[in-house]
Amino acid sequence: MNRTMMTATNTLNQLQSKIDQISNNIANVDTNAYKKTQTSFNDLLTQSFNNQPNESKEKGRLTAPGIRQGTGAMLSQSQLVLSQGAIKTTDRNLDAALTKEDQFFTVSVQDGKGVNTRLTRDGAFYLSPNANDPDQMILVTSAGHKVLDENGEPILIAGNITDIKITEDGVLKVETEENGEESFGLGIVSVKKPQFLDRLGGNLLGLPENINRLDVNVDDIMTALTGASRNQIAVRQGALESSNVDLSKEMSDLINVQRSYQFQSRSITMADQMSGLINGIR
Template identity: 60%
Template sequence: MNRMMITSTNTLSQLQLKLDTISSNIANVDTTGYKRKEANFTDLLVQQFNNQTQASREIGRLTPNGIRQGTGAKLGQSQLILTQGSLKMTSRSLDAALTKPDLFFSVRVSDESGENIRYTRDGAFFMTPVNGNTHQLMLVTNDGNSVLDEFNRPIVVNGNVTDISMSGNGQIKIETSDRGTQTFELGIVSVKKPQFMEQLGGNLLALPANLNQMNVNAEDILTSLTGGLRGEISMTQGALENSNVDLSKEMSNLIMVQRQYQFQSRAITMADQMQGLVNSIR
C-alpha cells in the first residue's frame, strides 16, 4: 500500500468519528438541556525528507528545505460545549431550568456498576411513590432517577402535596395538607473543567473513572454548591432549557465532513488506479 492510501485510510477512520459526533448532536436537537460536542482534528506524525543534506548548498532557495509528508489526521479532542440554551416556559411547578451554563443537577443512577452520582441539565422532575406508598413521594427525573439534595441524599416528601415552589437559589418548598411545609436544597454542582466529563446516555454526565491515572481530583473538575456557595445558583421555575445545538450549523458541518470523506475516498481510488497502471507496464 502506498503512502497516499495510508494517509487517506488513517483520515477516513477519524472522519467517521466526527460524523458520529455530528449525528449525535442532530439527534438530540430537541433533548432538554442537551449540550453539543465539538470534534477537533490534529495532524498525525509528519516526516521530512531533505533533498539536500547541506543547507549551505541551498543558497537563494525561497521555499523551505526538504519535503514534509504527513500520514493523515486524527480526532484530537471531542469537547463538550456548555453554552446556555434558550428557555422554554412550561408553567409546570416541577420544571426547573438552570440559567448559568456551568451548573448541573445531581441525580443518583442505578446501573450495572451499582448506584452512582450523575449530573444533568434536564430539570423536568416528577414525584413518584416510595414502595407504593402514596403518602411518601420521591423527587425523580423523567427516567426515574432520584434527584439529590445538597448532601447527595434523595429528596423524599411525606404527606399529601398541595403546592410546590422553587426559588432562584435552588431551594424547593413543598406544601402538604397534613405535614406543613417541607424545604429542601437541590443538589447542584458547578462544572469548571467540562473537558474531563464523560457524556453518558440518557442526557447524563459523569466524572471519569480513571481520575487517578490523569492525576486530577474531582474537586478540580466540579464544585458542589453547598452552604455559602448556594448564592452562585441561578434557576427558574416553570421553564425548561432547550439544547444548545444549532441545527443549521450542524448540517453545514455534516456536509463539510461528507465532502472530506469523499475526497479521501477518491484519493484511495486514484492511488489504486495508479498502481494498476504501473503494474500493467511491461
C-alpha cells in the same frame, strides 16, 4: 498498499468518528438541556525532507523550508460545549431551568455499575410513589432517576401536596396539608473542567472510571454548591433549557466532512488505478 492509500485510510477512520459526533448532536437537537460536542483535527506524524541544502537559494520563501509529507489526520480533541441553551417557558411547577452554564443537578442512577451520582441539566422533574413507603412521594427525573438534595440524599415528600415552589437559589418548597411547608435544597454542582466528564447516555454526565489514575482532584473538576455558596445558584421555575445545538451549523459541518470523506475515498480509488497501471507494465 502504497502511502497514498495508507494516508487516506487513516483519515477516513477519523472522519467517520467526526460524522458520528455530528450525527449525535443532530439527533439531540430537541433534547432538553443537551450539551453539544465539538471535535477538532490535527496532523498525524509528518516527515520533513530537506531537499535544498543551499539555504541561500531559498531567500524570499514564505513557507517553511523542505518538503513535508504527512500520514493523515486524527481527531485531536473532543470538547463538551457548555454554552447556555434557549430558555422556554412551560409554567409547570416541577420544571426548573439552570440559567448559569456551569451548573448541573445531581441525580442518583442505578445501572450495571451500581448506584452512582450523575449530573444533568434537564430539570423536567416528576413526583413518583416511593417503593419503600407508599405514603411518600419521591422527586425523580423524566427517566425515573432520583433527584438528590444538597446532602446527596433522595428528596422524599410525605402528605397531600397542595403547592410546590422552586426558588432562584435552588430550594424546593413543598406545602402539604399534614406537615405545612417543607424545604429541600436541590443538589447542584458547579463544573469547572467539563473536559474530564464522560457522556454516559440518557443526557447524563459523570466522572470517568479511571479518575484515580488521572492527575486531577475531583474538587478541581466540580464543586458542590452548599452552604454559603448556594447564593451562586441560578434557577428559574416553570421553564426548561433547550439544547445548545445549532442545527444549521451542524448540517454545514456534516456537508464539509462528507466532502472530505469523498475526497479521501477518491484518493484510494486513484491510488488503486495507478497501482494497476504499474502492475500492467510488461
